[in-house]
Amino acid sequence: MFHRIRSYCLFGIKAVPVSVEVDASQGLPGFTLVGLPDNAVRESRERVVSAIRSIDKVVTGFRTTVNLSPADLRKEGSALDLPLAIGLLVATGEIEVPDLERLVFVGELSLDGLLKPVRGVLSVAMSLPDRKRDVLVVPRGNEREVRLVEGVRYVCADSLKECVGVLEKGAVSKAVSAAGLAAVHGAERGAGQGYACIQGIPDFKNVIGMEGVKRALEVAAAGAHNFLLVGSPGAGKSLCAKCLPGILPEMTDEEILETTRIHSCARAAGDMECFKPVMVRPIRTPHHSASMVSLVGGGVHLRPGEASMAHNGVLFLDELPEFNRSVLEALREPMEEGLISVSRASGTVVWPARFMMGAAMNPCPCGYAMDAKRNCTCLPEARKRYQEKISGPLLDRIDIQVSVPSVEASQFASGATISETSADIRKRVCEARALQRDRFKNLPFKTNAEMSSEAAKSFCRLSAATERFAISAADKMGLSARGYFRLLKVGRTIADLRGAPAVEILDLSEALRYRSFRS
Incomplete structure (x- = not known):
């Protein structure tokens, strides 16, 4: 039987959607994992089979093929353990999961079936395409991360056994909506x-x-x-x-x-x-x-x-x-x-x-x-x-x-x-x-230092006398074009510190003192 489980994989700090496609059929028993996995993903078979055995389920004895799609993206880390385990359990008929297409799984499994937190879950939560419809299933250790993203619906579990129990009872109906950063950490x-x-x-x-x-x-x-x-x-x-x-x-x-x-x-x-x-x-x-x-x-x-x-x-x-x-x-x-x-x-x-x-x-x-x-x-x-x-x-x-x-x-x-x-x-x-x-x-x-040259011209408008002073000082000090505009940005900050609406000669005079230490 073929089933597709939704998950995510990290590429830098970006969470990329990954489909764990599991096909379990009758035939000579075997397990094939394709889709450009790294060593950690390739070794997940041993962790997953042992974890499933710990909850008295059997997924061996089938001819099983697992594809990690997209196949040209290298999959790294242990976050695909949980989706692989759920895929094997569903494909072999051990469990039935309502609304499976709405669930997204991320998590690492230990040999005794415990769920361990993984890195990058915050990126996964922020990358969900439909926060009102999708439900993220994660280890309990990642709950604080998920709660930071307002509106994300999620389910947490400490073990594979607990996760399976929640799934069979309808995880979508038991999902909790994240309160967001302002509500969770407002007191802090x-x-x-x-x-x-x-x-x-x-x-x-x-x-x-x-x-x-x-x-x-x-x-x-x-x-x-x-x-x-x-x-x-x-x-x-x-x-x-x-x-x-x-x-x-x-x-x-x-x-x-x-x-x-x-x-x-x-x-x-x-x-x-x-x-x-x-x-x-x-x-x-x-x-x-x-x-x-x-x-x-x-x-x-x-x-x-x-x-x-x-x-x-x-x-x-x-x-x-x-x-x-x-x-x-x-x-x-x-x-x-x-x-x-x-x-x-x-x-x-x-x-x-x-x-x-x-x-x-x-x-x-x-x-x-x-x-x-x-x-x-x-x-x-x-x-x-x-x-x-x-x-x-x-x-x-x-x-x-x-x-x-x-x-x-x-x-x-x-x-x-x-x-x-x-x-x-x-x-x-x-x-x-x-x-x-x-x-x-x-x-x-957001800050003066981030302004482009064009923005510096716009937000650091100078009077005629102030502009003459700035150009003359830049020539004498041999400032580059970049140095000149950085001089204006520092002058703008000094003016902000004294609450002045315009950059004046006294602001640029102080900014010039900070331009070079080499004599």
Whole structure:
């Protein structure tokens, strides 16, 4: 008897519909699995047969052929275990399932019939063509993911036995409708929710001095601009970067779903049982020994890299010149486009990667070229080679480049003035972001940093005097066309922080201070 079971398979972060076609007939017993399965899918036969035996059903003794359609798409992972088991049970006449064509199955089986959670279920739920008609059948461990997608109808089970019992009684009638992100996690996103209330995030009030650096990070957070901190060892670059999460605004519901979807598809096997939606902006800090694949994604199984995991958040690269140059150059396109496209023989995968890139570095190999108290021991040529590890095209894409001065020891005295808190700075950042959301509400971008050149011309209109000033400054500093428009974007953010409707000379003057650290 022939039956078709609906399921999904991941390709990047995209959920692709897969039909598990099972034909069981009388004849010489055997089992054939076709449709370009990988090793995990090919081995599913042993898991499925053992799981079915654990519920006192028999599917052996038939000539069974299973096709995974479309046959030219490589199927990976263990999510097809459950649809394969249901297909075998239905095709051999062991169970009857009403409204089978409306059910979509995803899940991994253990040998004793328990259902284990799998990665990417959020993508599957978001990809269902008809949420009112289709019913998603998933392991209990994936319930929190499914509940994030409003309107999706679903059924959860802890084991194959429980799943079969629900199916025979009519799974469609027992399906639950997902409440959606706002209802499920509204309490978690109450007043004050965000990085400011997470333990372990340093507060800017404890950072002595460096008011210029704090201001630069405030501007970067307000407009989602890329930034670079340059200073001597121990000056406080990494400390300031660690304080940055405390001033970032909360994510919108749309951003939470986008980011959680990526993290769901990138999960390792050990993370399946502890799924949590990404409610705050991700901060990714890869080590400088990171490879190309780990940073931009790819590999044998085409998993997202650190750049995609930082989507809607921050990718911070400490000791920037120590990274492999080819790895850094691979970030140029996503910094501009907000996407990473990886092409392989099996096809092209596109991952979202709209991140705010932050970096820190020393000015020279010994680190003291900018230190007023210690002499630099590097030769001029060595210093030049060190700074040239950061290419001009990459540096041109970094909107804010600021020097971090060393702090005088006298400022650490017990009576020293305490700086304003991260909460105070965050309030201004959120107000600036609110202005940007209102400005770009009908456009595909959300922040000043995402504006195209044409949008920058439109939203950063300058008076005649201000435009002359901007052009003159760009000529003197040798800014490229990209550098000029990034100057306008930073100026727009500074104007937003002070609530001004137009970009003025004082805004551009501050933005010009952030354009270059190389003298």
